[in-house]
Amino acid sequence: MTTRELNRLHTHDLELGTTEATQKHVPRNVVPPRRISQRRLDFEHRRPRWLRECIAEATGVFMYVLPGIGAIATFTLNAASPIGASAFGSLFAIGFAFALGIAFAIITCAPTSGGHFSPAVTICLCIWQGFPLKKVPYYIFSQLVGGFLAALVLMGIYHQQINEMKELLLAAGKPLVANGAPASILCSFPNPDQSMGYVFFTEFICDCFVGFIIWAAIDPANPFISPAVAPLMIGLAYAAMAWGFGDVTLTMNMARDLGPRIVAAIFFGKEAFSYKNYSPIAILVSIPATMVSSAFYEFVFRDSVSVIQSGHAVHEDGDEALVRHITRTTTVEGIDERRGDYKS
Incomplete structure (x- = not known):
């Protein structure tokens, strides 16, 4: 070891690692990282942006779905154990697993793709926020791939336990596709x-x-939520609905349902799609529902002037048009107020 390596850290310095996130909040210094080479910059420049975005969307859905269905697997597979399912999981644990998975997905993948992780969100961002229409099919396909891969990985992890449950159900003449069965x-x-x-x-x-809640959380003019807590708030919105209505049967995301449902059909039969004609509800309802709720927020709660003032948007006709709008609306309000005082 060289003298330079021995003297790398001063007594007040912090080593590279998770401590880098603290350097704005603590008086101690983090040692400088290795310098970035031109080879690294050239490699990053050559990466196709669209491919990075698609991979980020697939990875985000994977990170969000895997903990959730893992918690469901823990609960379902131990339901008949002598200890009981409550020792291994519950609806509360399942909701938290999905909530934290969504938060983890946003903080890791959203800087690259925007963090949609749902076809409904992608479509609504295209309608209301100007997300490019040509990217919509790529994003949705990537999201479905992420859910599909998460389900495949879970089947690999719990392959032995699921097969044991499958054999017991078949021996008892019970279905593999039903609420509480392996496909669920x-x-x-x-x-x-x-x-x-x-x-x-x-x-x-x-x-x-x-x-x-998603639309409120991503509104840059909302003073009650910061970028740091938005991922957790969005995840908790999902968890709150799971806690309140999970026993009724919910999916709340096409990507969370369709990809894993394809895997369920592969392992447990096509009844995964035909059971009680339920699959269209699970797969499609989130899209019109999110369109309705986002439209409600856009027409009733959105304050575009505040968004412009926060620096997150500009007037399509330039600053002069914005000034004319503010002058006109302010003048009208002033006149109305003076008329009211006069009448009183």
Whole structure:
């Protein structure tokens, strides 16, 4: 070891690692990282942007779905154990697994792709926020691939336990595709006594709720949420609906359902799509529901002047048009106020 390596750290310095995130908040210094080479810069410049965005969307959905269905697997596979499922998982644990998975996905992948992780969000961003239409198919395909891969990985991890459960159910003459059966680890299925109209209504309301929270969280003019807590708030919105209505049957995301449902059909049969004609509700309802909730936010709650003042948007006709708008609306309000004083 050289003298330079021995003297690399002063007594007040912090070594490279997670400590880098603290350098703005603590008085101690972090030693400088290795200098970036031109070869590195050239490599990063050559990477196709669209490919990085697609990989980020697939990775984000993978990171969000895998913990959630893993928590479902823990709960389902131990339901008949002597200790009981409550020792290994619960609806509360499942909701938290999805919430933290969503938060982790946003903080790791959103800087690259924007962090949609849902076809419904991608479509609504295209409608309301100017997300390029040509990217929509790529994003949705990537999201579905992420959910599909997460389900495949889970089947690999729990292959032995799922096979044991499958053999027991087949020996008892019970179905593999139903709520509480092995296929329900990957995707949702309604209870036998549930009507599809009731399930549709619940899914629609819960999806509207989550979509509304997402739109509020990504509004740059919202003073009550910072970029640091937005990922957790979005995740907790999903968890809150899972805690409140998970026993009714929910998916709340096409990417979370369709990819794993394809894997369920591969391992447990095509009934994964035909069971009680439920799959269209699970796959599609999140899209119109999020469109409704985002439209509600855009028409009622959006304050574009505040967004412009925050520096996140500009007037399409330039600053002069913005000044004319502010002058005109301020003048009108002033006149109305003076008229009210005069009448009183």
